Amino acid sequence: MTVQADTHVVMPDPKAAFDHLLEHMEESGIEPERLGNGSVRITHEGCRLDIGHSPRGLSIAVEAPSANMLYFLKEAAALHVAEVDPQSAQGLMWSDGDQSAGSPVNFQTLTLVRRAEVFPGMIRLTLASDDLGEFAQDGLHVKLMLPSDRSREPVWPSVESNGVTRWPDGEDALHVRYFTIRDVREASAEIDIDVVQHPGGMISDWARDAEAGDVIGIMGPGGGVPPAGSANMLLSGDETALPALARIMESLDASAGGHVIVAFPGNADPTDYLPETSFEVHTIEPAKFRSHVRSEVERLASEKGFTYAWFGGEFANAQDLRKLFKGDFGLGKSEQISVAYWRDGVRGDARTED
Numbered sequence: 001m002t003v004q005a006d007t008h009v010v011m012p013d014p015k016a017a018f019d020h021l022l023e024h025m026e027e028s029g030i031e032p033e034r035l036g037n038g039s040v041r042i043t044h045e046g047c048r049l050d051i052g053h054s055p056r057g058l059s060i061a062v063e064a065p066s067a068n069m070l071y072f073l074k075e076a077a078a079l080h081v082a083e084v085d086p087q088s089a090q091g092l093m094w095s096d097g098d099q100s101a102g103s104p105v106n107f108q109t110l111t112l113v114r115r116a117e118v119f120p121g122m123i124r125l126t127l128a129s130d131d132l133g134e135f136a137q138d139g140l141h142v143k144l145m146l147p148s149d150r151s152r153e154p155v156w157p158s159v160e161s162n163g164v165t166r167w168p169d170g171e172d173a174l175h176v177r178y179f180t181i182r183d184v185r186e187a188s189a190e191i192d193i194d195v196v197q198h199p200g201g202m203i204s205d206w207a208r209d210a211e212a213g214d215v216i217g218i219m220g221p222g223g224g225v226p227p228a229g230s231a232n233m234l235l236s237g238d239e240t241a242l243p244a245l246a247r248i249m250e251s252l253d254a255s256a257g258g259h260v261i262v263a264f265p266g267n268a269d270p271t272d273y274l275p276e277t278s279f280e281v282h283t284i285e286p287a288k289f290r291s292h293v294r295s296e297v298e299r300l301a302s303e304k305g306f307t308y309a310w311f312g313g314e315f316a317n318a319q320d321l322r323k324l325f326k327g328d329f330g331l332g333k334s335e336q337i338s339v340a341y342w343r344d345g346v347r348g349d350a351r352t353e354d
């Protein structure tokens, strides 16, 4: 199934807006295809975005393999137009209609079915949905959300008429954090999300205390498409990245191999958590992971030399390893990724990647 929508945004200086959007793409390392009619096209994972301009305005057409991906594309396009011309972006209307009466298509509330300890420090939430929709496709990650003031009734996100998500603010503001879908069981309409236990975390505390029947907001999925496999890969991360690492390992074919370095408690067996593969798994005690991961990565790299490197974990480790992957290892843009999954002492998303 492909879904599509288009819009024509009337604005005072469409050429300047078009040039600004092109500049932004170049800065982000995106090389659009030039179409004969002066428009440009970006294609990525089954999605397509065409942008053109006329003396009266900007024309934008989007196409995606799912309603979820189409929502992301429309929102991203409207937000980029808003950067150049906020007033015109406000009036932008998509051809598939004004959806501001409902919730974002990629939002729903899930109900807790059960909770289980996967290993000390990690809780598995099994959540049920009336409609699993696109959770089995479109990426690994979701946003989980709760009211920031837990005494208040939740006010969930809605949609502006131009396709941009309207987030409640003030007393109704939501606490929103990224998590990874560990498993999807379409037959029972359930998903599993594994949550690391840490002090002072609202979602972490909810995972510890919630009871069957409690409700949490979820948006997605999106992002985190697994890499293509190769023979000598490094996959590494702390406990927050374990669900993503497990999903990546499950997605690789048998020809892929290399080393996995993970934070894992010594009294638990990593092969109970990670899928069976030819990767050699090295564990570091969670309390020592942040100070030891770099030396372990360097030790293995000096023996093997990696052709691909992936890291997910604390911000400072992610920054440090990104430099190592790009600098000493000489890996190119598509050969390495190092993502901050959280930041020590900072509430909120520490998501940075390049």
Ligand SMILES: Cc1cc2nc3c(=O)[nH]c(=O)nc-3n(C[C@H](O)[C@H](O)[C@H](O)COP(=O)(O)OP(=O)(O)OC[C@H]3O[C@@H](n4cnc5c(N)ncnc54)[C@H](O)[C@@H]3O)c2cc1C
Pocket (backbone or CB within 6 Å): 141, 175, 177, 178, 179, 180, 181, 193, 194, 195, 196, 197, 198, 199, 200, 201, 202, 203, 204, 205, 224, 239, 240, 241, 243, 244, 340, 341, 342, 343, 344, 345, 346, 347, 348, 349, 350, 351
């Ligand atoms: C793409 C992506 C996928 C992710 N997937 C998962 C996942 O599947 N499972 C998972 O558990 N996490 C995952 N994370 C990390 C998660 O979003 C953060 O840990 C988040 O801060 C937890 O929210 P919270 O409400 O519990 O705590 P917050 O309110 O965000 O933080 C409160 C305090 O706790 C600290 N803190 C946050 N995380 C940790 C930690 N792990 N250890 C110690 N201190 C911490 C913060 O520095 C802050 O001081 C993912 C992050 C990203 C970007």
